[in-house]
Amino acid sequence: MNYDLNNGSLIIKVDKNIYSEDVLYKCLYWYTNKYTVFIETKDDHYYSVSIKLANDLSVNEETAKQLNEQILRDLIDFKLRDIITKETQTVRELIVAKAFANFQIDPQYDFDISDPVGFNPDNV
Amino acid sequence: MNNPLKPALDKKTRKFKEYNSYNLQSNNYYLLPFRFIRLDEQNELLVNEVGDFLIVSSGTVERIVNKKLDKISDEELYADLIAAFFISETPIPALLDVISTRYRTKKSFLDHFTALHIFVISLRCEHTCHYCQVSRVSENKKAFDMQRHHIDKGIDLMMKSPNPHITMEFQGGEALLAFENITYAVIQAKEKAMLLNKKISFVICTNLAVITDEMLKFCKEHEILISSSLDGPSFIHNKNRHRNGNNSYELAVKGIEESRQVLGFDRVSALLTTTNLSLLYPHEIVDEYYKLGFRNIFLRPISPYGFANYNERKNHYKTSEFLDFYKKALDKIIELNLRGEFFREDYAAIILRKILTPFPVGYVDLQSPAGMINSVIVFNYDGKVYATDEARMLAETKDYTFELGSLDTHSYEELFYGDKARFFSDAWTNESLPGCSECALQSYCGADPVFNYATQGTFIGHRPTSSFCERNMAIIKHLFLLMEKDARIKTIFRTWITGNN
Known part of the structure; x- marks a missing residue:
């Protein structure tokens, strides 16, 4: 992923065809402890992301390079997470719905219950 | 006549089919819900919806998600992923009901609703600990002790909890300064619990400085647990926990010994609060607990509430500093265990139970939905009801955000299921x-x-x-x-x- 340094901010272009808005926000959320992050829609194909240090210090060349590599790696991880979340949404909802479904089934037998000791369960 | 046992004897006992009895040609599999994180450069941790985990080499998740696994060359991994519900060969897994049951088990702490009922029986205290969130040095019983009608109403509400096993915990200030109210409350609560067929446990949180034989006798009679405080060796404990005579440590140790003699060794526990001073002495603190016969320690950071926030020099430290302290103390504890001595770190044990067993843990600070209201409620000395112990600490600095209502004016439904409770539920x-x-x-x-x-x-x-x-991610x-x-x-x-x- 190419990057630029502009007035102490790291500028990266993120391809919309590869990374969705969800992935981009979820990934960059974790950078908001140290950095101020601006996300803009540049055109139909790219997001422009501008990242600068939260205390207004400039991002230097070395930090920019490391940051760019880290963001790229995190974007891939968050894209994988996004795929899992979306692909498994239905199963997850089923698991949770079944887990908390509140019902009891009375056993219904489709055969006569044997009563060898003369105890008729129907009379209970 | 046919021998009815014969078919059973002929049955194969093997429960699992051979690997090659499955369709090895198809590589079609479906993802099941799971999450992952990089543990370090070499390892990824995968955790499924019910808390089962796998540690795999870096890059494995990408192969799983992009359906690059091969049943033959990745035989072991593939089998692990199928068996532990990370992937499925059908869109809806055949064992969906099993996963749901496991999920329900993980959340079973919700089944019975509130268990822990904290009664702040008095705000008075003879200590002036610099990290204390709440207490008052005062002789004014009327202003800072819980009134009897509030105790009665609190017990009534506690008995309305659907939970068949409730805990009544007395906190302060120094709870034992209002011992006559504790005896009243215990006897009242026991009678009502018996009528309703509820099991009730009692805990007194105390610094043990004012405990007497009479109090211990009562605790023995009513099977009351003692939860005390111990911050480490005397040079740390007495520095943290001020009182006239500078003898908090000596009284705590004496109280622990006497309580153990009367109540039994395991009926007395101690809690550590980690201050800036403590951070320098992880090994000494573990040694102190060990020396006093404890076989567990709870390495707790300081709570960022109430008055504790005022003393920045003594009570503020970075999480990274606490983590450094925690890891050093944990290493020391593991070293003891490797030498054959059982000694447990309680916070790790809580998390490990979540990691290594299918069961939840009754620890209110690490629950989702949160422990507030669902597992714990606080009846304050002044009759106000708070969502957690920390919430009442906030209230001592005039922040009443988590006040649910009052014992005087609110019903059980209004307090536990009211608008405020529902409002908090958005974030819990x-x-x-x-x-x-x-x-x-x-x-x-x-x-x-x-x-x-x-x-x-x-x-x-x-x-x-x-x-x-x-803190939690790192631990x-x-x-x-x-x-x-x-x-x-x-x-x-x-x-x-x-x-x-």
């Missing part, structure tokens, strides 16, 4: 919190809107700057790495859960 599941929803450690962690509010000003909180998140990852590094440590950790040495 980590499954739906930003930063937590896709976190691999979600099922081992919890949600704490009170902590978020106290430290960051919002119920939702901001995970990248949250000390709760930083949980550390525990995984320790187990991965040394199988003996995993065995030790298992003994911490089972209690079997």
